[in-house]
Amino acid sequence: MDRVATVDTVKGLREAVASWRGAGERVALVPTMGALHVGHLSLVERARALADRVVVSIFVNPTQFAPNEDFSKYPRTLDDDRAKLAGLAELAYTPLVEEMYPPGFATTVSLAGPAAAGLEDAFRPTHFAGVATVVAKLLLQALPDVAVFGEKDYQQLKVIARMARDLDLTAEIIGAPTVREADGLALSSRNRYLSDEERALAPTLHRTLQDGAARLRAGEDAGAVVTAGEDALAAAGFAVDYLALRDAETLAPVSDLAAPARLLVAARLGATRLIDNIAV
Numbered sequence: 096m097d098r099v100a101t102v103d104t105v106k107g108l109r110e111a112v113a114s115w116r117g118a119g120e121r122v123a124l125v126p127t128m129g130a131l132h133v134g135h136l137s138l139v140e141r142a143r144a145l146a147d148r149v150v151v152s153i154f155v156n157p158t159q160f161a162p163n164e165d166f167s168k169y170p171r172t173l174d175d176d177r178a179k180l181a182g183l184a185e186l187a188y189t190p191l192v193e194e195m196y197p198p199g200f201a202t203t204v205s206l207a208g209p210a211a212a213g214l215e216d217a218f219r220p221t222h223f224a225g226v227a228t229v230v231a232k233l234l235l236q237a238l239p240d241v242a243v244f245g246e247k248d249y250q251q252l253k254v255i256a257r258m259a260r261d262l263d264l265t266a267e268i269i270g271a272p273t274v275r276e277a278d279g280l281a282l283s284s285r286n287r288y289l290s291d292e293e294r295a296l297a298p299t300l301h302r303t304l305q306d307g308a309a310r311l312r313a314g315e316d317a318g319a320v321v322t323a324g325e326d327a328l329a330a331a332g333f334a335v336d337y338l339a340l341r342d343a344e345t346l347a348p349v350s351d352l353a354a355p356a357r358l359l360v361a362a363r364l365g366a367t368r369l370i371d372n373i374a375v
């Protein structure tokens with residue numbers, strides 16, 4: 096089976112990108128943690144449409160996992176991932192942890208402002224510093240013209256866009272729509288943890304968002320919509336971490352639809368934590 100060409104050092108990555116740039120080509124980066132599914136491939140396709148060359152980074156970033164999270168059991172399917180990228184991307188960048196975080200590594204991007212406040216941050220307080228640091232490094236290592244991230248991790252997308260603006264990183268940050276199963280469940284590498292029974296319940300998450308968005312558009316009070324959504328999820332067997340209405344750009348809390356808004360949810364089914372969001 097064909098496999099995408101792969102480099103695992105910053106030097107190898109920079110040489111490849113420099114040769115494309117030298118030829119006047121535009122370069123796109125799609126940062127991933129591997130375990131690639133159709134959702135990731137849709138990001139690669141988006142990147143393809145925006146650039147001449149596409150690099151996909153595959154790096155399970157330890158610094159964005161808390162000690163109690165699934166870093167060690169996060170799915171690692173590199174050979175499969177390389178086969179899926181054959182013909183779709185020019186290069187996979189697969190650094191080892193020591194390449195990304197050499198001995199003595201001591202610098203972290205810290206975040207302030209509404210994008211990184213609350214929601215995921217309330218439940219995973221070290222997560223976004225880890226994400227922002229690794230993404231800043233990836234953007235500086237690859238120096239792409241554009242970088243594509245999924246809207247499924249909507250808060251992550253907004254944190255990264257803010258960080259790139261604040262640090263004058265030159266890559267344009269692009270968000271691409273969530274890809275869903277036929278029953279509405281957002282594709283996620285973590286869906287594979289769901290038992291059959293949990294998998295059958297999981298689409299309730301998206302249905303609750305759709306229902307909430309419809310009620311908000313119909314003028315219902317945001318507090319009432321959130322409470323009804325939380326109740327519906329709890330009744331379906333979810334433990335709800337949050338269901339919240341936020342400004343679609345800044346992610347500041349909002350209670351009406353005066354500006355474009357986003358309804359975001361995180362909820363656990365058994366040991367698996369699922370997140371999703373919808374434009375309102």
Ligand code: PAF
Nearest residue numbers: 126127128156226229248
């Ligand atoms: O969304 C992800 O897979 C990761 O958080 C990212 C952006 C690749 C950073 O490790």
